[in-house]
Amino acid sequence: MKQEFNITVFSENHIGLLARITIVFTRRKINIESLTVSESAISGVYKFTIVIKTTEDQVKKVVSQIEKIVDVLKAFYHTNQELIYQEIALYKVPTDALYDSDQIENIVRNSGARILEITREFTVIEKTGHKEETQALFEQLNQFKVMQFIRSGRVALTRDPIERLSEFLKERDAFLNSMD
Amino acid sequence: MNKEPMKVTGSEAVILSLLEEGVEIIFGYPGGAIMPIYDALYDYDKKITHILTRHEQGAAHAAEGYAKITGKAGVCFATSGPGATNLITGIADAMIDSIPMVCITGQVASPLLGTDAFQESDVLGISMPVTKWNYQITTPEEIPDAIAQAFFIAQSGRPGPVLLDITKDAQFGELEFSYKKCKKIRSYVPETPVDPFKVKAAAELIDNAKKPMLLFGQGVIISKAEEELKAFIEKTGIPAAWTLLGLSALPTEHPLNVGMLGMHGNYGPNVKTNEADLIIAVGMRFDDRVTGKVSAYARDAKIVHLDIDHAEINKIIKADVAVLGDAKKSLKMLTDNCKKNEHKKWLSEFNKAYDTEFEKVIDKDLHPTKEGLTMGEVISKVSEATNHEAILVTDVGQHQMVAARYFKFKHSRSLVTSGGLGTMGYGLPASMGAQLAAPDRTVVAVIGDGGFQMTIQELGTIAQNKLPVKIVLLNNNFLGMVRQWQQLFFEKRYSFTELINPDFLMITKGFGINGQKVTSRENLDAAVKEMMDHDGPYLLEVVVEKEDNVFPMVPSGASVSHILLEP
Structure with a gap:
C-alpha cells in the first residue's frame, strides 16, 4: 500500500549530490512530494528531508540505494507518525x-x-x-x-531523544580509526 | 607515500598521480580540451603506455577488458563533449558489471562552463547515473587528491567506474605536487566486517539442508575468493551453478560445477532451483536473466545471500540470512562453521538433468548431423585448441550464450563479456584490453556479425599495436538473438534483423590482419589450427547456420522451471 514516507539523508556537502540523490527517484519513476536541504546541527553535514508516496518495500530499497552513494553518510526513512514535522x-x-x-x-x-x-x-x-x-x-x-x-518543503525531527546521526558519526569515526 | 612537493602543471600532476597508482596502460583519444594532459604524457612514454583507440567507446571497453583480467582499474582518457559522451556506453557497462574504471575527461576552461562553449557538454550530469562517483576538477591543487579518491572508490567494495572531469585551466595551472593514496572516506564504507552471528545462522541452514544449491557470481572473482569457494563446496558437497559473470571462477570440469544459470543456462541448475530447499547466493544479484519470473523462483528454498553491497540484499529475492561483507572472508568463515557433508543423490539429479540436456541440445550442438555449421561446434573446437586455457572475450547475442555454454575454463579471470548491459560492440575492443593485460595468454574474441560491425574500427588499434587477438567471427547474416525471439515470440516476423554483410576478410586485410573464411565443416579443424599457430592477430570467419536457435531457453517472464529444451 502506498503511503507518505519521509526520507532523511545526511551527507557531505558536495556539488552534484542533490542530482545524484534525485536520480534514484527519477529512475524508479517516484515523484518527490517535497524536498528540504540545509546544514544539520553538525557543521559540514547536510540534511535532506524528502517526502515521497510509495510502498514500504520500495522505500526500503530506495533508502538502500541512496545510502550507497559515496558522499552520503546515512539515510533513514520514517512514516509521518514517527516524526514531528x-x-x-x-x-x-x-x-x-x-x-x-x-x-x-x-x-x-x-x-x-x-x-x-x-x-x-x-x-x-x-x-x-x-x-x-x-x-x-x-x-x-x-x-x-x-x-x-x-x-515550504517539510522539516522533521524524530521522536528519538538524540539525533541518531551524532551516534552514527561516532561509530563511523571509531570504525575508520580502527582501520589505521 | 609522501614525497617532497615539487612544482608541476596540473597536466603533469595527472600523469604523476596515475604513476603513483601503478597505472601501466591508458586507453584514450586526444582532443582539444585534454591536449595539455596529452602533452604531459609525451614525456612519460617510457613509464606509461597509451593505446590510441579508434573511438572513445573502444577505449572504454578496452579499459573494461583490462580491468576484468587484472582486477585493477582500467584507465581511459577522452576529450570534452563528444569524446566524453562516447565513453558513456562503456561506463554504463562497467557500472552494471561492477568493473573498476577511472575515466579522465578534459573539459572547457572553468570560466566557460555553462556558456555552451565549443565541445562543452555537462559530462558530470550525463555520467552521474552511470558512475559510482564523479567529480569535476577546476583548480590544479585538487588533482592529486581527486585522483587518489577516484582509484580508492573505483577499486574498493563493489567496484565501479568513476569519472574525473578536468577543466583546461586546471590542466594548465601549476601546483605543488605531492601524492598520498586514499585509504578512507568518511561517508563511504566499502566493506563491512563479516558478522559471525550471521555466519553461524547461515551455517545452521546449510548443515540442515537436504537439497542445497550454491549460486555464484562475479563477486567471487572480484574478491579473489575462488579457492575459498572451492573449499566451501568441497567440504559441504554442495552443487554450484554460476551466473554468466561468475563463469571461470570454478573450473568447468570440477565435479561440483553443475553449469550455468538463467535464460540460456543449463537445464539442471534452472529446474533444480525450484526443487532446492536452500539457495546460497554468493556475490550475485539475482538478475532477471537468472531468476526468470521472480514470484515463481526458488519457491521451496530458504535463501542465504552473501554480498558486499548492502543494497543487493532483499532487492529482488528476500534473504533468510544475509551475510554482508567480502566473499573471500565470509566464505572462509562459512566453511569453518559448516559440517563436512555430501549430497550424492541430489548431485546425481543434476547429472541426470545434464544427460537429458545432452541428448536434446548439447549433442546436436556439438556433433551436428545437418549440413550447416553450428556455433557450438566452432566454440567447442576453439576451446579445445587452446587446451581450455585461453581468455574468452565475447560480444553480445547468440554467440555469447553459446560461448558461455561450451567454452571450457581451467583458470579464473578468463572470461570478458558484457553481462548486465548487454552491449553489442563490446567484444573487439574489450579483447584489446584483455590481451594487453595478459600478453602471454591466448585471447579469443568470439563475435557475431552484428556486433563486429559496431566497433569494427578497432581492428586499426589491434593492427597498430600488433595485439595477437584471435577473432572468431560467427557469421549467420542475422542479428541472431533478436531473430530467434522474432521466430519464437513474434510469429517469425523478421523485422530488420537480416544483414547484408561486407567481405570481412577483405576489410581485415585492409587493416593488415590475416584471416580465412570457413563455410564447411571439413575445413574447420585446419582453420582453427592455422589461427592458433598464427603469430599475430587473426580473423577466423565461420559461416554458421542462418537460423539456428540457442536452447535451452527460459522464455522472458517464465519460471525457471519452465525452461524449454526445444521450440
Missing part, C-alpha cells in the same frame, strides 16, 4: 480586505497564524503546520483573493 506557508492578501471586516483577523487568530508584514497594498500572513492545515488556511483566506501563496 512542519511546513511553513506564506500568504499575501490585499490589505483592503483587512480593513473591510474583522474576518481575516479572526481567521488568523483562530488558525494560530501570524502577520509578518503590512503595507498599503498587501499583508503577509505566515502559518506553520501540516499541509492540511496550511491548505485549510489558504481556502479560508482565498475568499479575500490570496495574491500569492507559497508552502
Whole structure:
C-alpha cells in the first residue's frame, strides 16, 4: 500500500549530490512530494528531508540505494507518525480586505497564524503546520483573493531523544580509526 | 607515500598521480580540451603506455577488458563533449558489471562552463547515473587528491567506474605536487566486517539442508575468493551453478560445477532451483536473466545471500540470512562453521538433468548431423585448441550464450563479456584490453556479425599495436538473438534483423590482419589450427547456420522451471 514516507539523508556537502540523490527517484519513476536541504546541527553535514508516496518495500530499497552513494553518510526513512514535522506557508492578501471586516483577523487568530508584514497594498500572513492545515488556511483566506501563496518543503525531527546521526558519526569515526 | 612537493602543471600532476597508482596502460583519444594532459604524457612514454583507440567507446571497453583480467582499474582518457559522451556506453557497462574504471575527461576552461562553449557538454550530469562517483576538477591543487579518491572508490567494495572531469585551466595551472593514496572516506564504507552471528545462522541452514544449491557470481572473482569457494563446496558437497559473470571462477570440469544459470543456462541448475530447499547466493544479484519470473523462483528454498553491497540484499529475492561483507572472508568463515557433508543423490539429479540436456541440445550442438555449421561446434573446437586455457572475450547475442555454454575454463579471470548491459560492440575492443593485460595468454574474441560491425574500427588499434587477438567471427547474416525471439515470440516476423554483410576478410586485410573464411565443416579443424599457430592477430570467419536457435531457453517472464529444451 502506498503511503507518505519521509526520507532523511545526511551527507557531505558536495556539488552534484542533490542530482545524484534525485536520480534514484527519477529512475524508479517516484515523484518527490517535497524536498528540504540545509546544514544539520553538525557543521559540514547536510540534511535532506524528502517526502515521497510509495510502498514500504520500495522505500526500503530506495533508502538502500541512496545510502550507497559515496558522499552520503546515512539515510533513514520514517512514516509521518514517527516524526514531528512542519511546513511553513506564506500568504499575501490585499490589505483592503483587512480593513473591510474583522474576518481575516479572526481567521488568523483562530488558525494560530501570524502577520509578518503590512503595507498599503498587501499583508503577509505566515502559518506553520501540516499541509492540511496550511491548505485549510489558504481556502479560508482565498475568499479575500490570496495574491500569492507559497508552502515550504517539510522539516522533521524524530521522536528519538538524540539525533541518531551524532551516534552514527561516532561509530563511523571509531570504525575508520580502527582501520589505521 | 609522501614525497617532497615539487612544482608541476596540473597536466603533469595527472600523469604523476596515475604513476603513483601503478597505472601501466591508458586507453584514450586526444582532443582539444585534454591536449595539455596529452602533452604531459609525451614525456612519460617510457613509464606509461597509451593505446590510441579508434573511438572513445573502444577505449572504454578496452579499459573494461583490462580491468576484468587484472582486477585493477582500467584507465581511459577522452576529450570534452563528444569524446566524453562516447565513453558513456562503456561506463554504463562497467557500472552494471561492477568493473573498476577511472575515466579522465578534459573539459572547457572553468570560466566557460555553462556558456555552451565549443565541445562543452555537462559530462558530470550525463555520467552521474552511470558512475559510482564523479567529480569535476577546476583548480590544479585538487588533482592529486581527486585522483587518489577516484582509484580508492573505483577499486574498493563493489567496484565501479568513476569519472574525473578536468577543466583546461586546471590542466594548465601549476601546483605543488605531492601524492598520498586514499585509504578512507568518511561517508563511504566499502566493506563491512563479516558478522559471525550471521555466519553461524547461515551455517545452521546449510548443515540442515537436504537439497542445497550454491549460486555464484562475479563477486567471487572480484574478491579473489575462488579457492575459498572451492573449499566451501568441497567440504559441504554442495552443487554450484554460476551466473554468466561468475563463469571461470570454478573450473568447468570440477565435479561440483553443475553449469550455468538463467535464460540460456543449463537445464539442471534452472529446474533444480525450484526443487532446492536452500539457495546460497554468493556475490550475485539475482538478475532477471537468472531468476526468470521472480514470484515463481526458488519457491521451496530458504535463501542465504552473501554480498558486499548492502543494497543487493532483499532487492529482488528476500534473504533468510544475509551475510554482508567480502566473499573471500565470509566464505572462509562459512566453511569453518559448516559440517563436512555430501549430497550424492541430489548431485546425481543434476547429472541426470545434464544427460537429458545432452541428448536434446548439447549433442546436436556439438556433433551436428545437418549440413550447416553450428556455433557450438566452432566454440567447442576453439576451446579445445587452446587446451581450455585461453581468455574468452565475447560480444553480445547468440554467440555469447553459446560461448558461455561450451567454452571450457581451467583458470579464473578468463572470461570478458558484457553481462548486465548487454552491449553489442563490446567484444573487439574489450579483447584489446584483455590481451594487453595478459600478453602471454591466448585471447579469443568470439563475435557475431552484428556486433563486429559496431566497433569494427578497432581492428586499426589491434593492427597498430600488433595485439595477437584471435577473432572468431560467427557469421549467420542475422542479428541472431533478436531473430530467434522474432521466430519464437513474434510469429517469425523478421523485422530488420537480416544483414547484408561486407567481405570481412577483405576489410581485415585492409587493416593488415590475416584471416580465412570457413563455410564447411571439413575445413574447420585446419582453420582453427592455422589461427592458433598464427603469430599475430587473426580473423577466423565461420559461416554458421542462418537460423539456428540457442536452447535451452527460459522464455522472458517464465519460471525457471519452465525452461524449454526445444521450440
